[in-house]
Amino acid sequence: GQQLNQSPQSMFIQEGEDVSMNCTSSSIFNTWLWYKQDPGEGPVLLIALYKAGELTSNGRLTAQFGITRKDSFLNISASIPSDVGIYFCAGRMNYGGATNKLIFGTGTLLAVQP
Amino acid sequence: DAGVIQSPRHEVTEMGQEVTLRCKPISGHDYLFWYRQTMMRGLELLIYFNNNVPIDDSGMPEDRFSAKMPNASFSTLKIQPSEPRDSAVYFCASSLTGRAFFGQGTRLTVV
Numbered sequence: 001g002q003q004l005n006q007s008p009q010s011m012f013i014q015e016g017e018d019v020s021m022n023c024t025s026s027s028i029f030n031t032w033l034w035y036k037q038d039p040g041e042g043p044v045l046l047i048a049l050y051k052a053g054e055l056t057s058n059g060r061l062t063a064q065f066g067i068t069r070k071d072s073f074l075n076i077s078a079s080i081p082s083d084v085g086i087y088f089c090a091g092r093m094n095y096g097g098a099t100n101k102l103i104f105g106t107g108t109l110l111a112v113q114p
Numbered sequence: 115d116a117g118v119i120q121s122p123r124h125e126v127t128e129m130g131q132e133v134t135l136r137c138k139p140i141s142g143h144d145y146l147f148w149y150r151q152t153m154m155r156g157l158e159l160l161i162y163f164n165n166n167v168p169i170d171d172s173g174m175p176e177d178r179f180s181a182k183m184p185n186a187s188f189s190t191l192k193i194q195p196s197e198p199r200d201s202a203v204y205f206c207a208s209s210l211t212g213r214a215f216f217g218q219g220t221r222l223t224v225v
Contacts (some may be wrong), residue, residue, distance in 0.1 A: 031212040042118075042205055042216035043157075050212060062128055088157065091213060098170035102207075102214055104157040 004106030006089055013079055014113050022073040023089035025101040032065050032072040033102075036085045047074070057086055079108040079112050086110070118217035120206050132194040135220045139188055139208030140195040147214060148181055148191050157205070163189065179201045196224045 004023045013018060023032070031050055033044035047058050049065035049072060056063055062075045072089055089105040119138040127133050145154050161171040164208040174181070178195045178197070183189040193200055203221050209215045 035216075042207075045213055045215060046137050049212045053166050089189070090214070095170075098172075100145060100212075101162065101166070101170055102145075102209070103159055104149075112143065 003103035004091055004103060005089075007107055008022045008108060010109040010111070012111045012113065013077055015080060017079055019076040019079055019083070020073060020108060021087060021089075022071060023091070023105045024068065024071040025091065027091075027093055027095070028069045029091035029093045030069070030100075032053070032063070032073070033090040033092075034061075034074045035065050035090060037088065038085050046087075076110075079110075081112050081114050084110060084112050118206055118208050118215055118224045119148070119225045120132045120204075120217035120221060122221050123194050123218065124223075127196055129197055129224055132192065132224060133196045133200075133224075135191040135206075135222070137189045137191070137206030137217060138216060139189070141187065143208035143215075144186075145209045145214070146183060146189050147207040147209075148189070149207065151203045151219070153206060160191070168187065178187075193201075193222075196222075198224045200224050 004025050006023045032090045033048050034046045037043040047056050047063040052069050054065040055069050064073055087108045092100050092102050095101050123137045143181045144165050150158045160173045162169055165182045166198040182193045200225050203219045205216050205219045207216045
């Protein structure tokens with residue numbers, strides 16, 4: 001199935017450090033979403049982006065919708081232990097006649113050392 | 115709002131048996147997505163509906179998988195017959211304005 005290219009695959013950082021991850025695709029998206037998944041739970045929506053160039057914050061999280069509409073990044077500032085989890089990007093696209101198809105990136109595993 | 119509700123949370127079944135997973139989307143949402151999550155393949159989109167109509171089922175692995183949405187408040191994903199390689203976590207998500215919200219998933223184990 002289709003997936004977005006997400007990097008890095010994993011990150012091991014010290015508490016207090018800033019984190020950056022991104023997603024890229026060869027396809028154009030009309031919405032970018034960022035999720036966090038904890039073990040045994042479903043993905044939880046963190047940030048939604050609707051326009052090219054849009055920059056949106058949610059507390060220590062900041063995400064941007066790339067100008068080309070083919071990429072997005074997520075930054076986490078001053079990481080804390082509870083930031084541990086898997087982060088996914090997701091994009092909504094119109095593809096082959098199917099509208100608003102929502103596909104996911106491969107995920108970034110974040111580990112934070114206290 | 116109770117969020118997206120999936121049942122059961124866990125299902126263990128024997129190979130060859132029929133399995134039915136259930137989903138109740140958030141009231142008022144017009145899109146419903148079914149995903150499968152495995153370590154090897156990540157989150158794969160299986161099928162999605164808009165206003166109860168299937169839009170794209172190209173992600174359904176094979177004819178053993180089928181999904182229905184008889185009304186705006188209920189959807190099922192059925193596997194018949196089940197095989198060990200179907201073992202995974204299956205998620206349902208619903209959306210209205212572009213933001214999609216997930217259920218807690220059904221962990222399926224086929225032995």
